[in-house]
Amino acid sequence: xxxxxxxxxxxxxxxxxxxxxxxxxxxxxxxxxxxxxxxxxxxxxxxxxxxxxxxxxxxxxxxxxxxxxxxxxxxxxxxxxxxxxxxxxxxxxxxxxxxxxxxxxxxxxxxxxxxx
Amino acid sequence: xxxxxxxxxxxxxxxxxxxxxxxxxxxxxxxxxxxxxxxxxxxxxxxxxxxxxxxxxxxxxxxxxxxxxxxxxxxxxxxxxxxxxxxxxxxxxxxxxxxxxxxxxxxxxxxxxxxxx
Numbered sequence: 688x689x690x691x692x693x694x695x696x697x698x699x700x701x702x703x704x705x706x707x708x709x710x711x712x713x714x715x716x717x718x719x720x721x722x723x724x725x726x727x728x729x730x731x732x733x734x735x736x737x738x739x740x741x742x743x744x745x746x747x748x749x750x751x752x753x754x755x756x757x758x759x760x761x762x763x764x765x766x767x768x769x770x771x772x773x774x775x776x777x778x779x780x781x782x783x784x785x786x787x788x789x790x791x792x793x794x795x796x797x798x799x800x801x802x803x
Numbered sequence: 804x805x806x807x808x809x810x811x812x813x814x815x816x817x818x819x820x821x822x823x824x825x826x827x828x829x830x831x832x833x834x835x836x837x838x839x840x841x842x843x844x845x846x847x848x849x850x851x852x853x854x855x856x857x858x859x860x861x862x863x864x865x866x867x868x869x870x871x872x873x874x875x876x877x878x879x880x881x882x883x884x885x886x887x888x889x890x891x892x893x894x895x896x897x898x899x900x901x902x903x904x905x906x907x908x909x910x911x912x913x914x915x916x917x918x919x920x
Binding site for chain 2: 691720722727728729730731732735775777779790791792793794795796
């Protein structure tokens with residue numbers, strides 16, 4: 688069974704601070720997706736990383752996929768109240784792992800609060 | 804506007820009731836999914852449909868019955884639920900099912916918050 692551990696579970700910071708959240712596994716994933724979910728809404732896809740060592744930037748958000756494709760990080764620079772939400776990572780199994788590579792494995796998420 | 808809509812947004816039902824959740828996607832996708840999101844647990848995949856055929860049933864109790872009449876619509880029929888079934892039920896869609904060298908991103912609806920009393 689593939690598991691994704693996200694840390695920290697909860698994070699409360701002041702506006703303008705920087706932060707990093709992590710997504711770790713002992714399993715290899717063919718790709719990894721990051722979502723942000725606001726209260727009462729469904730997850731919204733932020734980015735997909737596919738290649739080991741890949742770095743993607745989305746404005747103040749920087750996503751990195753580990754070289755071994757087992758872990759990922761999300762760094763936010765100068766956090767704003769609009770960044771508040773639950774950040775979920777989800778991994779897609781290796782394509783040759785048998786049936787169900789479309790089954791995403793989700794972490795429990797990091798709940799971020801950015802205080803004005 | 805995510806392109807995936809779900810109704811109702813909130814539902815309270817007794818254990819003896821029968822109700823249905825509806826999902827509609829406006830993205831022209833071929834695959835649709837039902838997920839359950841409970842507090843302190845990761846999202847759990849329940850059912851997967853591809854071109855209106857069910858391809859996955861992740862050991863979901865029979866009190867949950869999915870239906871996919873066409874590639875744009877997905878239903879989850881509920882009957883004799885238990886209080887522990889209270890959760891956010893999310894629908895998602897993707898262009899196709901991932902497989903081989905291809906991967907397709909999933910787009911989620913806003914969810915139905917279900918409370919079983």
